Amino acid sequence: MPERHRARAQRAGRLIGIHPTREGYLYLQAQTPKFRTARCELTGLHELASDPRYDDMRKRKEREDEIVPKLRAALATRTALEWEALFGESVPCAAVRSIEDMTPTFWWFARIRVIRPSSAVRERWSSACR
Numbered sequence: 001m002p003e004r005h006r007a008r009a010q011r012a013g014r015l016i017g018i019h020p021t022r023e024g025y026l027y028l029q030a031q032t033p034k035f036r037t038a039r040c041e042l043t044g045l046h047e048l049a050s051d052p053r054y055d056d057m058r059k060r061k062e063r064e065d066e067i068v069p070k071l072r073a074a075l076a077t078r079t080a081l082e083w084e085a086l087f088g089e090s091v092p093c094a095a096v097r098s099i100e101d102m103t104p105t106f107w108w109f110a111r112i113r114v115i116r117p118s119s120a121v122r123e124r125w126s127s128a129c130r
Contacts, residue, residue, distance in 0.1 A: 024080035043074035
């Protein structure tokens with residue numbers, strides 16, 4: 001991972017990423033004001049949208065120990081698939097799915113080959129992400 005992307009991910013903290021829901025997990029990426037406001041409104045966390053203590057990424061990172069539990073409590077009220085449908089295009093997100101859920105039929109699944117990369121390839125990927 002290029003250094004600029006790693007630095008951006010570290011700035012964002014735990015708000016970006018995979019969160020538990022009532023059933024399943026949801027990947028959330030809502031850092032821009034438009035998406036953050038929509039996430040707050042749709043989860044019922046209206047106070048987080050308008051509170052100046054959370055109005056930029058740095059402030060949210062500093063207070064993530066306050067925000068993440070509130071967000072996860074709100075997300076626990078619905079399933080990952082329900083949140084994905086509710087957020088629609090208003091909040092960048094995706095329900096975490098198994099490979100079986102992503103394949104249309106067993107026949108198709110049986111025909112694909114899931115390949116484990118060689119150790120040399122894994123090492124190149126690992127070193128690129130450091």
